[in-house]
Amino acid sequence: MQYRQILEELRSHVANLFLSHKDERFTYHNLNHTEHVVENVIKIANHYQLSDRDFFVTAAASWFHDIGYLYDPANHEARGMELATSFLKSKDMDxxxxxxxxxxxxxxxxxxxxEGLLQQIVCDADLYHLGSNSFKARNKLMRQEVEAFKGHEIDKSEWRAKTISLFKAHHYHTDFCQRLLNEKKAENLAEMELKQITKHTVETPEKLPKEEKKKKDDKPERGVETMFRITSTNHQRLSDMADNKAHIMISTNSIILSVILSLLLRKLEDNPHLIIPTLLLLIxxxxxxxxxxxxxxxxxxxGIFTKDDIEAKRVNLLFFGNFYRMSLPDYESGMNKLMEDRDFLYGSLIKDVYAQGVVLGRKYRLLRVAYNVFMFGIVASVLAFIIAAAAVTI
Known part of the structure; x- marks a missing residue:
């Protein structure tokens, strides 16, 4: 079966359908979106190393999955299946x-x-943008399209609330997309929630009765909590990046050391002019x-805290290093006081974020030194080997 050739014909067929039924109102469900979904399907399918048949199935489905919008937006899946069936039968497909x-x-x-991996791949490819950097732009296009068909503008808060509901109801089905996209998807959701909360608190305070205002002031603001969550997530990502950079340096230099110890040191007796460059590289x-x-x-x-630390709000119970040697009842008692006291809770969150920043600062300072030593040292070592070789030749 010539799957590749049929896919090329299928691509041209779908592109022609979009062009011949062009509607400026489709700012989102257009050929550009379909091509993006196909690219995502290919990326996911390649990860799972699908057979030629299964790859064809997912790619063909992604080309036809939204073509039905051109004919019947309310039942576009059914219309897309009809168009796909018609085309595939004309190619004598099984x-x-x-x-x-x-x-x-x-x-x-x-x-x-x-149901099954193939359907999961197409579904994840269709909503791939929810966990990507292109989400804002794609979401804006989607809103413009809905407004064009409804004939009126949609309030930003109303649209954002519906999008937040979509995020909370949606989950990626393939483990590949879960690992790749869940973190960014959570960031996109947190950012929308923060905007929604900020807008709500700005627009509604004057409308609230005094008693409700007081109750609201007594409760932790979701916007503040979202801020802490985003900041902590960003710090964690930076920490992971630092660890990866350190791992690269350790691995690279381990290989170089292995080569020096196994090859160069044995030949130093016969090549004394290489002693200084080799020692320089080794150091x-x-x-x-x-x-x-x-x-x-x-x-x-x-890993130990006292009751005085709890009473004085000096200890951060959110970091394991401050309680891992304490008994469970003592820790539960401290956590209960933490959750009952808003100032204590927010103070602990602030200390946690600050401690993460201090650790990150130390990591990146040491990494900068390591990279500078490696960068300038490699240059110096190469020059030393060149000079040593030139001296022997002369």
Whole structure:
């Protein structure tokens, strides 16, 4: 079966349908969106190393999944299945393939409920943008399209609330997309929630009765909590990046050290002119590794707090290093007081964010030293080897 050739013909066929039924109102569900979904399907399908048949099924379904909008937006999945069936039958495709393509198209209907890996791939590709940097732009286009068909503007808060509901109801089905997109999706959701809360608190305070205002002031603001969550997530990501950078330095210099110890040192007796360059390279690698290891070496406090620390609100119970040696009843007692006291709670969150920042600052300072030593040291070592070789030649 010439799957690749049929896919090329299918792509041209779908593109022609979009062009011949062009409607300026479709700012989102257009050929550009379909091409993005196809790209996402290819990315996910390649990860799972699908067979040629299954790859064809997911790619064909992604090309046809939204074509029905041009004919019947309310039942676009059904119309897309009809168009896909008509085209595939004209190419003498097996009924089993046509059935799988139709199943993948139907699975994109909201709420998504895919069955099997192929349907999961198409569903995740269709809503891939929810966990990507392009979400804001794509969401704006979607809103413009809905406004164009409704004939009136949609309030931003109303649209944002519906989008937040979509985020909370949606989840990625493939483990590949879960690992790749969930973190960014959570950030996009947190940012929308923060905007929604900020707008709500700005617009409604004068309308609230005094008693409700007082109750509201006594409760932790969701916007503040979202801010702490986003900040903590960003710090964690930066910490992971620092650890990865340190791992790269350690691995690279370990390889260089292995080569030096196994090859160069044996030949120094016969090549005494290489002693200084080799020692220089050896020292550089060791120093780089030391600073990289220091950047990732954990520092753990005593793990003990006292009742006085709780009463004075000096201890941060959100960090394991401050309580890992305490008994569970003592920790529960401290946490109950923390949750009952707003100032204590927010103070602990502030201390936690600050402590993360201090640790990050130390990590990146040590990493900068390691990278500088490695960068300038490698240049110096290469020059030393060149000079040594030139001296022998002369």
């Amino acid at each position: 009924d089993s393939i046509i059935a799988d393509v139709k199943g993948c198209i139907l699975a994109t209907r909201m709420p998504q409920n895919p 550089i690698c060791v120093v780089t590794m030391v600073f990289s290891i220091l950047a990732t070496r954990p520092s753990i406090p005593t």
